[in-house]
Structure formats: structure tokens, C-alpha cells
Amino acid sequence: MPKRKICVVVTARPSYSRIKTALTAIQNRSDLELQLVIAGSALLDRYGNAVDFIEKDGFPIAAKVFMVLEGENPTTMAKTTGLGVMELTNVFFNLKPDAVITIADRFETIATSIAAAYQNIPLVHIQGGEVTGSIDEKVRHSNTKLADLHLVASEDARERVIKLGEDPEMVINTGCPSIDLAKYINENPKLDFDPIQKYGGVGEELIWKDGYIVVMQHPVTTEYKESKKHVLETLKAIRELDYPTFWFWPNVDAGSDGTSNAIRTFRELEKPQNIHFFKNMDPLDFLKLLKNSKALVGNSSAGLRECAYLGVPVVNIGNRQYRRGRAENVIDVGYNEQQILEATKKAISREHFAASEIYGDGNSGEKIAEILATVELKYSKTITY
Amino acid sequence: MPKRKICVVVTARPSYSRIKTALTAIQNRSDLELQLVIAGSALLDRYGNAVDFIEKDGFPIAAKVFMVLEGENPTTMAKTTGLGVMELTNVFFNLKPDAVITIADRFETIATSIAAAYQNIPLVHIQGGEVTGSIDEKVRHSNTKLADLHLVASEDARERVIKLGEDPEMVINTGCPSIDLAKYINENPKLDFDPIQKYGGVGEELIWKDGYIVVMQHPVTTEYKESKKHVLETLKAIRELDYPTFWFWPNVDAGSDGTSNAIRTFRELEKPQNIHFFKNMDPLDFLKLLKNSKALVGNSSAGLRECAYLGVPVVNIGNRQYRRGRAENVIDVGYNEQQILEATKKAISREHFAASEIYGDGNSGEKIAEILATVELKYSKTITY
């Protein structure tokens, strides 16, 4: 029997940790063949060059696709997506996969969905059914309506996808593969590397071994003109806090230029003594860093997802994760220096929490691969009501 | 107060009749400004050059966008869509509309949706919420999930869009503007032109004044390799019927080359004496032709929509209109010569039906313009459940 060819498209650094254990599980099965496509900001140095980690992890890459337009505004986001449709169409046409996987809800993921769906290739959507703010909200549910099989990360998500008119048999809660990594970290929590020594970055040499926090704040596309102002509140709060901080640069998104600029200017002018900046980190190292931190501050989905399982306190800022399911480790605050400062102090003072399984029990990669190997693959559907 | 700029994108011949009376109503209001973009196959001679009718009707055109890739297969459909995203993004960026209208469910309509939604321009979707087969089914509901305001054509559609998680206040049943045209035709039913004299076309000179039928059969994208075989059944049935027939060439869609080829070959080899072929017709003339026909045969949505109001008997073939709401005028058959022949005979023998209002009462254009002028325009939303 010929192997099923499963084409996975990774377009950004965070998507990689949301699929990594599934990639391994696909590779390990004799009835599946992995066709890995690396595209978009995952190829770009400015966004942490995820491709380097992927290659280091030993995954063979079937095709690379440069598709990100410069400008980081809504116009270039749309054009990047259009370009992605064209390029990925060509890639799928030549790779001839039996199924294509599109991951979550970043704006460019709909390019994968269109390129597959229009070519009558069964489309699998990972991590649909969640709720947030931003353009991601529109993109996620559109991906659902283009996809044939839905592998969701929580019960809540499963119910929502079914409500969206999808056949319940094609909606399966596998949990999120990022939780598989978190489980591994919970079992191996030791921070066995020096982040500054291993990853360089810019900013102060910190005395961090007695306690540190992590910050990661992305722009919100539907508020992209405020991205500068928003991140400034966080910058001021963190400087005021004066606690050792590892800060990660934002993803490519409309407004990230605003965010990046604000950070850059703040650094030049204010020379904050308690912050060190990183562009990227191996996903496992990043989770270890989180696990050993006092708290994560910002609006990364890792705060709601991986940190739920890791038990790390989280200060979640603004609308980006609006209504996404969260465990007890999360404190929500607005774009407000004082609120951020207070909440972060509170988070630092807390103990870590027990692992929550709302996003999976740590075995998602295997479950996903098993389903991909055995489910009946279709590329046509009609709404259930 | 500045006028609201309403940008309408027409990408194909049939979309024009589904929006025409709304265009007029927009133009007639002092609080709205029409920005009309003509794109895709609406610019192409091979697909009936809809742009000529639009210009003849006196609508000013803000931009024209060539975007159709040759090949008429799933791969070029996807690329056309990607190209459309890129081009339309540029067009909207330079026109700066207050709202963009995307029409119905053709594959390339999602390009309009992405170009608007990603640029934070309020997106209005016309004729969402219906159910059919084919890739259109996926595209239609994805358009819904990208759109902020839904102007649907039936109660059934309204309920479905709300079930899809849209805010009920943003889902309004306006009916379909194509019914406005049908209403005009019901009031002015006289066939006041000679179709062959006015539109040329190819094939036999028919004696049609004592009765004729109309055929319009498009390929179904998810079955595009069978398009040749499918249309052949219809061709054989119609030749066998030996009744005067006006046949319209198909739209640009994956498989239309198969459909077109089959028709062309059949003509060359079989020289059917009872069929005359047209590439296109002014929308009003087309409706008059339908109104005065004995029946419409094929799989055009006009059969379920305009013909419901016109009361013309319809033989609907295959899966293209699967589950779309229909009035009593429709007989459904498979891709089967014998079934088509029998059903068509039956349809010809029937009286016309009374007008059904399931797709509107003939005043949709005005309603749409009124809503566009007065509704609060947003570009952000979250699912209702």
C-alpha cells in the first residue's frame, strides 16, 4: 500500500511548536510520508529564522517559499496572502499530497487552505474552533469552512466547530502538540543552558538566576495603528518593575514594525537596565525558559496554551487573546502601565500552578498522526444544517 | 457629510445580474458613491465580455483587473484567486472605500473578501447562507466568516448565517437583486428582439417563435474531470428532443474547457440541427428569453432563483445546485440522457408557474442601498457562541 503523503505548511515560528511533535509522529509511521513546506516569516532572519531550528531538528524540507511582502501593514499582509496562494498552489501541484495541513489562524494560513481546497486536496485544519480578537478570528473560522477534517485542541473548540456546521465525525479533539512539548518540559524542567550565552540577543547582561520574567507582545492587526502606544505601556511597566526580563521581538504582522520601532527607540533613549532582548529560541529551550520563569507577560497564545500546562503565571494584555479558553494561571489586563505593573508584581509573587489539561494531555502528536493515517480523506462537504 | 464610498467588485457575467439593481440604487443616492471594479472573466471575450454590457448600462468603472489564469483547472482557479487577492488589495488601497461588497460564492470572490478584510475595510457579503455542492459551498461560507455585514436573499439563508455564529443584527434578508430584474420582466414580458439577429452566435437558424427552450450547463469544479461526460448526456438528450434550443456557453471554471470542448466537438461531428449557441446576452434580454421559453435546462442558479419568480419550468441537472432552496418549478435529474429527455419533455408540456418570492419580492436593490447608507460599518467581530 502506498504511503499517504501528508503536506504540512509551516509559515511562522510559533506554528512550528504547535505542530512539531506531530511532524515527528508522522515521520515515525511507515504508512505516512511527510512533505514539509517552510514558508513566510519562518524563512526570515528578522523573525527568528525558524527554518534553522527545523533543519537542526532533522526534518527534511520539501520546498521553501519566500512570500512575505515588506511593510508590515494591512496592505502587505493581504498581498503576502495572495502571493502565498499562488506559490503554494504551485508547490502542491508539483508535490501531489494526499492531504494538506494548515495550522491555526495566522493571516497567511488561509493561503494554504485555498491552495489545497481549490485543487481538490483534502484539507486538515489544526486548532480551529477557538475564539480570539484580531483578524485571526476571521481567518480561523474561514479556515474551518474551507477544511474537511478538523483536529482541534480543546472540547470547547470541538463544540464550536460542530456548531459551525461541520460533520461531527470530522471534528476530533486531539489536544495541541505544543502541550506535548510542555509535558516533556514538566518532566525535564531543569534550565540547562545560559540563554544569553546560547542566544546572544541585545541589551544588558542580567543577573537572572534568582528570578526573571519573560515578555512577548505582538501587535494586534485590527488595532495596528496603536501598536506603538500599546507596547510602550508594557515597556514602561517593565522598566518600572526593574526585575530581570527576557523580552522577545514580535512576529511579522501588521503593526510589528510599530511594535519593533517602539522597542528599538525605547532601548536607544531609555537604556532599560533590566531587559535583554532575543529574536528567537529553539521551541524547547523557550518552554524551559518559561517553565523556570516567575511569569510570562504580553499577549502570546503561549500564555494561555503552553503555560496552562506548565503552570506558569501569565499577565495577558489587551484584546489579542480575547475569549480564548484559559486556565486559572492567567490575569487579564488592559493596555495600561499601572495595570500591567500591578498584575506582574502579583504574578511574580505567586507559586506556579498545577498542570491544566484544557489544551491536551501531552500526547497530541501521536493522535494526529494516527488519525491522518486512518481517516477517510475527502475534499467535498456541505454544511450540516 | 461625506458620501460613503461603496466599492463593488464584479468578477463574472452572472454576478452582474445579481447586483445590477443595487448598483443603480447606490448611484441614485446622494449619500453613497459607487466605486465599481470589474475583474476576472467579466473582462474576457471568451466569457461573454460582461464589461461591455456594464459600460453600455452607463456605470462608470473605477478599475479593471485582469486576473484569470488560463487552463480552467483547479490549479489555475487557485492561482487566479491568489492573483486576485494581490491586485484587488492594491485597488482597494488606492480607492480607499468605506465598504467593499463581495457577491455570492464563485471561487474568486474570496479574493475580494481577503483584500478587504485584511485591510480593515468593512466587508459586505451578498447572498451568503445558501447551500449547494461544489467548491462554491466552501467559498460561500468562508466569505461569511470574513464578512461583517450579510445581505442575504432568503429567510432560509438568514437563519443559516446566524447559525454560523454571526450577529443577527448584521444579517438582513434583502432578497436577491436578480429578482428585481425578474419582476420588471414579469411586468414587461414581451420578447421584443430576435436573439439570433441581435446576438449572432453560431449554429443553426432556428424556427423558434412557436416554442423553444434554453440550456445553460456549467462544469462542477469538484467533478471537473467528468465535465465532458456530463455535458454530453445533455447534448444527446437535447438533440434527441429535437426542439428549438438556445444554448449558452459555460462560465470560466475548472472543467469549462472540458465542457466547451465537448460542445465544440459535438457540434463539429454531430451538427445538431435544433441548437443555436450564444456566448452572452444582456441580463435583461436573457431574462426575457427565459420568460418566453418553455423551460430552462442545465444547472444554472438562474433556474432556482430568477426562474422561481418568472415561473419558468426548470430541469436542474446534477449536483451543482444541491440543496439550494427551490420553488415548485424545478425538476431535479441526474447526469443521464434519458432522465434529462423525459424531464424536459414534461417541463415543456407544463404551464408556467405563479411567481414565488423565496428569493425576494423585487425590491432588493433599493433595500441594499438603504442599508449601506445607514448601517454602522464595522471591520471587526467575534463569533456569537
Add this chain to the structure above:
Amino acid sequence: MPKRKICVVVTARPSYSRIKTALTAIQNRSDLELQLVIAGSALLDRYGNAVDFIEKDGFPIAAKVFMVLEGENPTTMAKTTGLGVMELTNVFFNLKPDAVITIADRFETIATSIAAAYQNIPLVHIQGGEVTGSIDEKVRHSNTKLADLHLVASEDARERVIKLGEDPEMVINTGCPSIDLAKYINENPKLDFDPIQKYGGVGEELIWKDGYIVVMQHPVTTEYKESKKHVLETLKAIRELDYPTFWFWPNVDAGSDGTSNAIRTFRELEKPQNIHFFKNMDPLDFLKLLKNSKALVGNSSAGLRECAYLGVPVVNIGNRQYRRGRAENVIDVGYNEQQILEATKKAISREHFAASEIYGDGNSGEKIAEILATVELKYSKTITY
């Protein structure tokens, strides 16, 4: 030693016969590896589906690229080229060839040139240095200025490329591979197939065995609005001539819709009894057909090139081949029914000519492969003066 990877991009039917024997010669060498990319109209049924002949000839295809925009006007020609640049860039990036070959002067060939030159891949231009009218003239010399190695088809061309400031060592007269095919035909001239039986086509069953002519007329892009009028002169002349005629549909070019339309309409209305139409033919079969014909009429470069070696009389119409080197077999005429008619009568009455070697001696394929295997490959140059 690793094989040199030679990537050849074929974008249209006529380009294939201009490179075919070189493809074979590349494949036969142990020090070269062929990477064949089929793109543009070579993939399209409407333009004779060259890809079918290429696959039948047994060449493995490394990638296929749909890139032709519909519309056949100057605007879509330009967009097709832009799309070609983007797609071919991706293809070369993933194939990593040691050299790329771009063929002759069709508008889309500059896409191959840019995709290679900008990525620092040595670019080989086949058949530069000739002179014609139309946009081809601009494209050909631009290709020369982007290319690093020039394999030209005549002494005249060699001198012109050197005058253009290219290093004489990188300009080599290999002759044209199409002449290799012509040589084979001169040695095996028998018409061993029935064209209508083998290729179908449309139009009358002709009694052609006692003598026939071949017509092939393409639109001229810089005169594209006149294409309809121009081909009509030829159509009228050929009908008036009333001699058995095999007529080939035009290439995809701005205006070919005009040309095709004119032919289609003429057929419908005038039903010319002496013309049979073909969309395509295997290159060798086409040359056999030419060899056994009384004359070739139109503006195909085959008239000046292959027919020089075959010795077939040619009536060359209009500006498309303006100033391209020609042997004594060519009669030049304007777009004028009477001139075409007279010249064709004269051509038919003539004996065939002796083979002229102005475009090569029939061994070009081998020469090209030898050079590709041994020349020093560079991707940087400066003008010689």
C-alpha cells in the same frame, strides 16, 4: 565529478522544436543532467498542448508552471511575464541548477532570464542576435544583455551579439536545433501519415495528396488591434486560391484572440471548402508536412528557418519577421489579399530549393550540449566597450 544540472524552460509550442535535439543531446551525456521546466502556453490545450508531445518523446519534466493570464492583450502579456518571474524564481530556487537556458525571444522568455540572472545562476540564451519587428525585438536583445553565454543560430547573429558588447568568447554559433530536425526530414522526407486522420482538427475533408499548402499566421503584438484585419486578408486570399490548405491556429500572443476570432467567424460565415484547421502537431510531423507541401504561407519563423534548410518556398506576410535573415526561398508580401494570392501562386509553381545552411548544418543539438558540459559558467559580466 558531479553532473552539471542544466535547466531548460520551454514556454511555448514553437520553442520546443527549437531546442528538442539539444534536450536529447543533454540527456545522452553522462556529465550533464537535464532539468526540464514546462510552462506557459506549452501546458495549454488551446495552444496545442506541447507538453503532450514532450512527454510522449520521453523527456522527464522537473516542474510545470501555469502562468498565462487570459485576455491575449498587451496587459495580460505583461502580467503573464511578471507571474512567470515569480514562479520560475521559486522553481530555480528549489531545483538549484548550474545553468538555465532561455530560448529565443517570445515575450515570456525574459521571465526565465530575470529569474536566473537575479539569482546569480549562469544564464544561457539560445538564438539571440537576430532581428525582427514586434515586441520580440526588444525582448530578444534584453535577453542578450541579461545572459552570460550566447549560443546563436547564424554568423550574422553572432556578429550582432558581439556588437551588443558581449565578450566574443561567450558568443558561439551553434546553428539552430530546429535545423537538426530539418536535416532528419531531408533524409527521411516521406509523408508517412494522414494528417487529418492522425490529428483530427476541424474543417473540410481535403483531397490533398496531389498538392497542398500550409498556413500559419500569428498576430504581431505591436499591431495587435489590426490582427483581425490582417488575417482576414490571408483568409480571403487562400479561399480565392482554392487550393488544398492545412491551416494552423496561432500562438498565445496579444491579438491571437483577434486572429482566432477572425478565423472562427470566417469559418462559420464563409465555410471555406479548401481549408482544414489544426491546433497542433508533433514537431517532426509538422516538418514532414512542410517538406511535402508546395509552400508555407504566413509569418512563422519556421518559414525563414526550417524552410531554408528544407528548401520549401515561403510566402512571408507583414512585419513579424522583418529583417530576420532569410535564404532565397522567401517571398515577402504585405497584408494584402492580392499580393498574398499572387505570391502563393508563384510559390506553388516553383520547384523546391537546395538546402541553405544559414541557420545551421543539422548538428546543433550536439554542439550545444558539448559547450554546456565544458564551458566555464559565469554569472557576472560587464559590457566590452
Add this chain to the structure above:
Amino acid sequence: MPKRKICVVVTARPSYSRIKTALTAIQNRSDLELQLVIAGSALLDRYGNAVDFIEKDGFPIAAKVFMVLEGENPTTMAKTTGLGVMELTNVFFNLKPDAVITIADRFETIATSIAAAYQNIPLVHIQGGEVTGSIDEKVRHSNTKLADLHLVASEDARERVIKLGEDPEMVINTGCPSIDLAKYINENPKLDFDPIQKYGGVGEELIWKDGYIVVMQHPVTTEYKESKKHVLETLKAIRELDYPTFWFWPNVDAGSDGTSNAIRTFRELEKPQNIHFFKNMDPLDFLKLLKNSKALVGNSSAGLRECAYLGVPVVNIGNRQYRRGRAENVIDVGYNEQQILEATKKAISREHFAASEIYGDGNSGEKIAEILATVELKYSKTITY
């Protein structure tokens, strides 16, 4: 008489100063209408946001086109160009200019040339006929072969364009509009602003009023992998020199990420006390800064062009300006710390030179506008030999 519509495409910061006085002259004529298109890196903050200066100078902008792919490598340069062809084609199609102007030789300028030439719009090439290294060399001469009218900047360039087979009547030496600005600066040399106060930038507060130099070093596309190493030699030399220095970030080009990265890392690690960095400057301010400097160091064409007229000593590094015509103010050196250091010391110690007119006498803008208003515009040509 209708005005001639002249469409000028500015795709990068340096191109603006090479055309600015011509834009003014076009605007001032009653027989010309300016259609200004701003595209590519001229729209991007990272590359100095030239569009802001253009808008501040009061030029109305007909269209803006985002087209730069992220990655700054040869692959994204090629894709950017392909995208540019597609987008600019659309822009010209809708603007319907009587002539299009493409400027000089940056990689993306060929997009303008193709979009115009293929659409039968007369193409004017500014500053052809020069000689340099890098991909610019190929692009410049390809632009020449696509263009119909050549407005060159030196006698040497005029002769070279004619040798390239262009009709001498269509090759006119107008000089370079950047020299018009230099002339104005020679007449108004006073440095009437504080660069750091007005433009911010990053790095040390310098004591510069007693003497400073300017550095501007771009990557060379054909050597893009060495860009890091190359700029490092300059960085080390300038730090060693320990003389007040204003350093400008590089243009978008393959390798500029390497160049930018090297500069950024050097700043972080070495904290050079004598360097202040700028992203951009109004063209006139930039020339004033040059005029009052002791020397310009790097590989900018401004060193050979504007500085010839300004009389400022120049240390020209490496191959980027290889063989471009130069006056006596230029010292050429290799990528070598010691050579750069020695040459810069020598340059600083020199008096300024008398103005050289090899690139024009300061009246180019007017000459260009006059020609555009009066020349016969064609879009077809054949080589002269």
C-alpha cells in the same frame, strides 16, 4: 491640445534625487501632466521612507505600490521584480500614460520597463549607458534594449547607448538631474541645520562642526554572501580613524540584511564612539551634508556623480561602481581596512575640487521636460545594425 501624461516610477530613495528636478520641470509645463508612482522600498520605513520627502515636496502621487519581498536575497529580489511587473502593469493600464520613465539600473527598474514596453507605451530610460559591476550592469543595458528614448547623463554614456544599436536621434545627453541639486548646493553651500537634531538617528552625539566624513556602503548583489565581511572592513577602518562620522544605512538589495546585521552587531559589541547612524535624509539636506564634509566613503553612486560636481573627495570601495565614469575627486580602494583607512586620511587632508561637469551642468531637469514635451513618442524600434 491635450497634455502629454508622463508617468514616472520612483522605486527607491536614491532614485528620487536622480529625478527630482525633472519632476518639478514636468509639473511646471502646461503641456505635460505628471503621473507619479511611488513603489518598492521608497514606501518603506526601513529604507528611509522616501515617500515622506516626496509628499513634503508637494508632488501629488497617482499610485503607491507595495512590492518588496522580505529576505533581501537574490531570490526575493527576483520575486520583487516579478511582483512589480504585475502591479505596475495594472497601474499603467488604469493611468493610460503617454510615456513612462524608468530610472537608472536598480534591479526592480526592469519591472517598470516591461510593464510599459509590453503594453506598447513609449518607454523613456534615464541614465542608461553607464558601466558598473553587480546585477545593475545587466539590468541597465536590458532597460536600454526595452526603452524607446534614452536620456543619458554623460557623453560617454551617450556613445555607449548608440553602440548598443539605438537610433542616435533617440539618445540625448541631458546630464543627471542630481547635478541640478548639486548646482543649487554649490550656490547655497551653508549647512543650515543640525543633522542629529533634525534627523535623530542612533549612536553617539558627535562633535562634528570642526570636520566630519560621511559613509554610505551598499551590498553588491553579485557578491551578496560577502556583504557582512565587506562592510566590516569599513567599520573597522572608520573606528580606527576615530574621526566624526555620519553613517547611512544601506538600500534594500540582496545582502543588505548582511550589511545591516554587521553594522548592528558592530554597534552593539564595539560601541564605536565616533559614528552616528542615519536611516534617511531629505535629498537636499544630504547634499549639503556632503558638501560640508571632508569626504564621502563607501560605494554610493553619489560619490561619482553628485560629488564630482560638489568637488568633495571620495573614497570608493570595491566593485559596485566598477568602470562608472569618474572625475579626479575619487580614490578607488579594495575591501581592506588598511587601504580604506589610508585613503580616507588622504581624502580628509585634501582641499575640495573644482566642479566637474561630466554628469551635467545643472540644468538637466528642464532639458528632460522639454524633450518629453516635444519629441515624437514611439513604442517600436529595431536595432540599428
